[in-house]
Amino acid sequence: MSGRDRHGPPGEGQGSTGKRVTLREVADSLDLSPxxxxxxxxxxxxxxxxxxxxxxxxxxxxxxxxxxPNILARSLRSQRSFxxxxxxxxxxxxxxxxxxxxxxxxxxxxxxxxxxxSHRSKADLLxxxxxxxxxxxxxxxxxxSTPIEEPPGLPAVAVAGHRSLEGVTNxxxxxxxxxxxxxxxxxxLGHRRIALFKGHPQxxxxxxxxxxxxxxxxxxxxxxxPELTLQLGGEALDRAFSPDEGYxxxxxxxxxxxxxxxxxxxxxxxxxxxxxxxxRAFLDSGLAVPGDVSVLGxxxxxxAGFQNPGLTTVRQPLRAMGTAAARIxxxxxxxxxxxxxxxxxxxxxxxxxxxxxxxxxxxxxxxDGDGE
Amino acid sequence: MSGRDRHGPPGEGQGSTGKRVTLREVADSLDLSPxxxxxxxxxxxxxxxxxxxxxxxxxxxxxxxxxxPNILARSLRSQRSFxxxxxxxxxxxxxxxxxxxxxxxxxxxxxxxxxxxSHRSKADLLxxxxxxxxxxxxxxxxxxSTPIEEPPGLPAVAVAGHRSLEGVTNxxxxxxxxxxxxxxxxxxLGHRRIALFKGHPQxxxxxxxxxxxxxxxxxxxxxxxPELTLQLGGEALDRAFSPDEGYxxxxxxxxxxxxxxxxxxxxxxxxxxxxxxxxRAFLDSGLAVPGDVSVLGxxxxxxAGFQNPGLTTVRQPLRAMGTAAARIxxxxxxxxxxxxxxxxxxxxxxxxxxxxxxxxxxxxxxxDGDGE
DNA sequence: GTGATGAGGTAAAACGATTTAGTAGAGCGC
DNA sequence: GCGCTCTACTAAATCGTTTTACCTCATCAC
Numbered sequence: 001m002s003g004r005d006r007h008g009p010p011g012e013g014q015g016s017t018g019k020r021v022t023l024r025e026v027a028d029s030l031d032l033s034p035x036x037x038x039x040x041x042x043x044x045x046x047x048x049x050x051x052x053x054x055x056x057x058x059x060x061x062x063x064x065x066x067x068x069p070n071i072l073a074r075s076l077r078s079q080r081s082f083x084x085x086x087x088x089x090x091x092x093x094x095x096x097x098x099x100x101x102x103x104x105x106x107x108x109x110x111x112x113x114x115x116x117x118s119h120r121s122k123a124d125l126l127x128x129x130x131x132x133x134x135x136x137x138x139x140x141x142x143x144x145s146t147p148i149e150e151p152p153g154l155p156a157v158a159v160a161g162h163r164s165l166e167g168v169t170n171x172x173x174x175x176x177x178x179x180x181x182x183x184x185x186x187x188x189l190g191h192r193r194i195a196l197f198k199g200h201p202q203x204x205x206x207x208x209x210x211x212x213x214x215x216x217x218x219x220x221x222x223x224x225x226p227e228l229t230l231q232l233g234g235e236a237l238d239r240a241f242s243p244d245e246g247y248x249x250x251x252x253x254x255x256x257x258x259x260x261x262x263x264x265x266x267x268x269x270x271x272x273x274x275x276x277x278x279x280r281a282f283l284d285s286g287l288a289v290p291g292d293v294s295v296l297g298x299x300x301x302x303x304a305g306f307q308n309p310g311l312t313t314v315r316q317p318l319r320a321m322g323t324a325a326a327r328i329x330x331x332x333x334x335x336x337x338x339x340x341x342x343x344x345x346x347x348x349x350x351x352x353x354x355x356x357x358x359x360x361x362x363x364x365x366x367x368d369g370d371g372e
Numbered sequence: 373m374s375g376r377d378r379h380g381p382p383g384e385g386q387g388s389t390g391k392r393v394t395l396r397e398v399a400d401s402l403d404l405s406p407x408x409x410x411x412x413x414x415x416x417x418x419x420x421x422x423x424x425x426x427x428x429x430x431x432x433x434x435x436x437x438x439x440x441p442n443i444l445a446r447s448l449r450s451q452r453s454f455x456x457x458x459x460x461x462x463x464x465x466x467x468x469x470x471x472x473x474x475x476x477x478x479x480x481x482x483x484x485x486x487x488x489x490s491h492r493s494k495a496d497l498l499x500x501x502x503x504x505x506x507x508x509x510x511x512x513x514x515x516x517s518t519p520i521e522e523p524p525g526l527p528a529v530a531v532a533g534h535r536s537l538e539g540v541t542n543x544x545x546x547x548x549x550x551x552x553x554x555x556x557x558x559x560x561l562g563h564r565r566i567a568l569f570k571g572h573p574q575x576x577x578x579x580x581x582x583x584x585x586x587x588x589x590x591x592x593x594x595x596x597x598p599e600l601t602l603q604l605g606g607e608a609l610d611r612a613f614s615p616d617e618g619y620x621x622x623x624x625x626x627x628x629x630x631x632x633x634x635x636x637x638x639x640x641x642x643x644x645x646x647x648x649x650x651x652r653a654f655l656d657s658g659l660a661v662p663g664d665v666s667v668l669g670x671x672x673x674x675x676a677g678f679q680n681p682g683l684t685t686v687r688q689p690l691r692a693m694g695t696a697a698a699r700i701x702x703x704x705x706x707x708x709x710x711x712x713x714x715x716x717x718x719x720x721x722x723x724x725x726x727x728x729x730x731x732x733x734x735x736x737x738x739x740d741g742d743g744e
Numbered sequence: 745g746t747g748a749t750g751a752g753g754t755a756a757a758a759c760g761a762t763t764t765a766g767t768a769g770a771g772c773g774c
Numbered sequence: 775g776c777g778c779t780c781t782a783c784t785a786a787a788t789c790g791t792t793t794t795a796c797c798t799c800a801t802c803a804c
Contacts (some may be wrong), residue, residue: 001642022760033784038762046763049781070506072453073760076789083487083508092473092674092691104490109499113487113508115455118476129480136443136485241663247678251533273675280678302464303645306619306652310682319464394790405754410792421751445790448759553799 030061038273041069049121075137083113084329087126087132088144089202090120092244094273094316098161099144102322119146121202140329142322143168147204148216155332157325161341162204169332170341171198171325173205175212178314178346182296183216185312185348190357191294193225195257197250197278200233209270209298227262232270250277257286260333265293265357272297272304272313279307279353288356289319300349306329309352316346393439402433409434413441418626421438447509455485456701457500460516461574462492462511465618466645466673467690468552473514474694488595489664491518512701514694515540520523520603527704529697532576533713541704543697543714545577547584550718554640554668555588557720558683563638563666564728567629569650571642572605581642604642624651630657637665637729638682643674644685651670651679651725662727672721681724688718 027034032054039047040058047055054363061067075081076311086103087097100116107114115138117129131156133141145160151167162260186194196213199206217224230253233241237256241249250273257264258281269275275297289295289309297304300315319346332338387473395481399406404426411419412430419427433439447453458475472488479486502524505513513524517532523539533542552662558566568585571578589596602625605613609628613621622645629636630653641647647669654665661667661681669676672687682722693716 020760023762026762030802034761035763035784035786036782039783040763044763049783054782057679066682068507070448070760072444072448073789074762076791077760077762079789081444090473092469094464094674097464097469100488101462101490104488107488112451113489113504115471115485116476116488117480117485119472132485137439139462192637244674247675251678276675276678280680302466303619303675304614306623306648308652308655360549392790396790406791407754407756408752411753414792416793422753423751426752442790445759446792449790449792451759569763572779704798 003273006318011332020070021065022067023067026058026061026065026067028131029065029094035368041067073113076262077261079137081139082111082117082139083136083138084140084142084326085130085136085138086114086116086142086144087133087146088116088118089146090119090244091116093246095271095299096144098301098318099322099325101322102328103142104322105319106326106330112330114142117143119205120202126356139333140283142325145204147202155329155338157329157332158204159321159325160204161208164341167338169328169338171321171344172208172341173316173321173329173344173346175205175209176215178298178316179209179212179216180219181346181348182298182314183220185350185354186266186268186294186296187220187222189266189294192222192322192357193228193264193266194222195228195264195267196230197223197253197267197269197274198231198234201231202233203270206270213268225262225264227260228257228264232274235357246271247277247280250274250279251281252277254278254281258282258287266296266354268298269294272296272299272301272311274331275311275313275353276304276307279311290353291358294357295353296354305349305351307353312351312354313349314346315349319345379744382570392442393437395439395441398430398433398437398439401437402429404430408647413439423563429705432674451509453509453511454483455477455487455508455510456512456514456698457502457508457510458486458488458514459501459518460488460490461493461518462616466620467671469517470673470690471694471697474691474696475514475698476694477691478695478698478702483700484516484702493572493735511705512617514697514701517576519574527701529701529704529712530576531693531697533580536713539710541700541710543693543700543716544580544713545688545716546720547577547581548587550670550688551581551584551588553718553720554670554686555592555594556583557726558640558668559592559594560639561638561668561726564729565600565636565638566594567600567635567636567639568596569625569639569646570601570603570606572603573603575642578642585640597636599632599636600629602628602638604646609658618645619641619649619652622646622651623648623653626650629656630654630659638668638726639665640668642670642672644673644683646673647683647685647725648676648679651683661729662725666726666729669725677721679725684717684723685721686725687721689716692716696740716727 023034023037027037037058040050041062061200090096103114115133115136117133117326118125119129134153140154143158145158147162151165155337156168157171158168159171161172164170198210232249232253237252254277267278269278278290279295282289287293297311297313300313304311304313324342328342395406395409397411409430412422412427413434464470475486487505487508489505491498491501512526513528515528515530523537526538530540530542533544536542571580604621604625610623623744627650640652641650647667651661654661659665669683669685672685676683676685696714700714
């Protein structure tokens with residue numbers, strides 16, 4: 001709608017090699033001035049007085065010569081770049097790439113491109129990238145799970161939101177609903193001693209989700225057991241995990257949980273990756289999942305359903321969230337006012353990793369396998 | 373080395389808001405011409421005759437005012453954009469995002485950005501995106517697992533290569549070594565009836581790998597059983613799978629394999645995703661992995677080791693491949709001549725999904741579980 | 745005094761659009 | 775014939791650089 005509406009046809013007029021046709025050349029071929037051609041092609045209101053016949057000639061010539069405006073020149077003059085900056089913690093990770101794919105879907109359809117930068121949770125890199133992106137005249141930002149301290153200086157949409165900031169529209173998951181779905185599912189299965197993985201301190205969702213979990217716990221008559229609550233990326237472990245070692249980290253924290261020797265019948269992890277890692281730790285130590293311990297993830301990343309057992313999880317519609325973020329940003333760039341946060345609704349996906357709690361202590365006891 | 377060598381410091385000179393400082397303003401503040409300032413800042417050889425004292429003043433003023441060249445203007449004039457186009461089939465998928473993260477690593481360090489486009493295996497989208505990227509004056513392409521018909525018209529590096537094309541440097545995995553690693557591992561375990569998943573016809577690696585498998589099979593004294601060979605995305609199934617349904621597709625083809633009732637003791641899949649899907653199909657139908665069937669994947673995507681059982685697989689160093697692609701492209705842009713293909717060496721990662729072949733027919737028979 | 749040389753710059757033309765402020769000519773009323 | 779209004783355009787400035795082709799002044803050799 002905004003953006004350019006002509007995309008194709010590629011490769012017409014001239015081959016993919018050869019010099020580009022400029023506005024001047026089109027104008028010359030028509031014995032018109034570049035100004036006229038520009039006005040017509042851009043459907044400027046000023047072109048209202050140009051007779052339809054001439055307009056037709058202009059369009060025809062542009063088509064025939066395969067004219068494509070030089071985006072750089074246009075951007076320089078009009079101070080628009082038709083590109084936006086997308087900032088993610090780490091691109092090779094399921095959450096970010098899911099969102100990204102939604103963003104791309106929407107942007108491409110609108111004539112925009114995007115530049116991606118991964119800050120790997122380093123504040124200085126983040127600052128630098130925001131700077132470099134502005135230098136490239138991106139028109140706005142989409143910040144994915146990226147906590148920033150001050151307004152970025154351009155219209156922005158934050159995907160795993162955080163506290164509200166001037167000029168930043170938040171796209172947030174309904175964490176209360178998510179926590180309630182997850183915990184009531186476990187409660188209904190009879191779980192009372194539920195272990196929890198809190199998210200990394202630098203993850204934008206961590207705090208919101210944690211508060212939601214506390215509220216849900218209370219409203220369901222459950223209690224949070226501090227000895228069963230582990231903070232990912234916390235000081236509990238001597239070893240730090242790099243951003244793409246989420247599975248290993250989950251495994252390590254799963255082990256840690258077992259080492260504490262405090263009984264629990266279920267784990268509600270911060271995300272699928274840590275859930276899968278922990279599940280593996282449980283299995284390795286001889287516990288059955290879900291026989292001895294139920295495991296509940298978060299996100300529903302690709303492949304979550306193909307774990308063994310399939311991972312029960314709270315699905316975030318990542319692609320839809322990306323699409324929404326892109327749409328909102330473009331609307332704002334087109335002049336729409338920026339209203340409150342946009343809420344996304346999660347969904348509980350029940351698979352094989354959760355089952356009724358059993359009274360039996362969590363000790364190796366593989367009398368009944370997971371037949372199904 | 374090429375590219376700009378100054379990155380930071382962000383946020384100095386002026387806040388993140390406020391108008392940008394132009395070259396003209398720097399020049400005016402120094403009572404010099406923009407030309408001089410430009411020459412000095414760019415360390416042009418022409419600036420040799422400018423006395424060091426003046427040069428110092430110029431740098432100091434630029435720093436003080438927080439001058440940052442406008443990239444659009446620079447690009448327009450010098451016909452360089454300091455950005456490259458990365459084309460992938462689908463961004464939210466592990467292979468592409470792994471490569472991407474390597475690409476990013478290298479590019480960012482060199483002052484380049486990249487624009488991503490996902491063609492979702494549609495030839496018309498691909499053409500259009502190549503066109504749009506050229507329109508944005510990207511300086512070159514990195515094509516990830518993207519087969520193209522004709523030279524793209526710009527320097528390019530293809531990551532999961534294909535037939536050689538003018539101007540395209542291929543970064544290819546050593547498929548012979550990969551196939552040999554995988555098949556000799558299975559052969560050593562006593563497997564003779566090995567099922568195979570061929571890749572999608574549109575995947576660039578498919579044909580190379582298949583030929584490599586044929587060679588490896590011969591040299592190992594194995595035979596390929598047509599009834600155990602399935603082509604992913606082939607006509608065997610009535611249902612087509614979208615690009616992000618790789619797991620489901622693997623599951624479906626796993627089932628298909630079982631339905632054929634032809635005995636096999638191992639599966640060597642085209643990639644981890646289909647291997648995991650198939651593994652799940654085997655488990656669901658009561659077969660033990662690796663007790664009844666060994667499963668061998670390809671890629672070593674994130675989380676492959678956290679499957680249950682852990683997936684034995686041929687690792688492609690995705691990130692390193694991305695880095696290599698970016699490095700080669702930048703070298704070529706800097707004038708290096710484009711030599712032959714670059715070969716990447718795969719590695720066999722043995723985990724729990726492969727074990728010695730058993731004579732026992734593949735029928736439900738769960739007498740010994742997969743304890744450890 | 746002349747011509748050459750070098751030092752230390754600068755003017756101005758690109759790059760390829762967009763857009764504002766006109767302008768030439770036609771038509772028309774009077 | 776004058777002013778006015780339209781119509782159908784166009785000239786030229788502008789965006790912010792880069793880069794080539796100068797230019798001016800000193801100095802020096804002869």
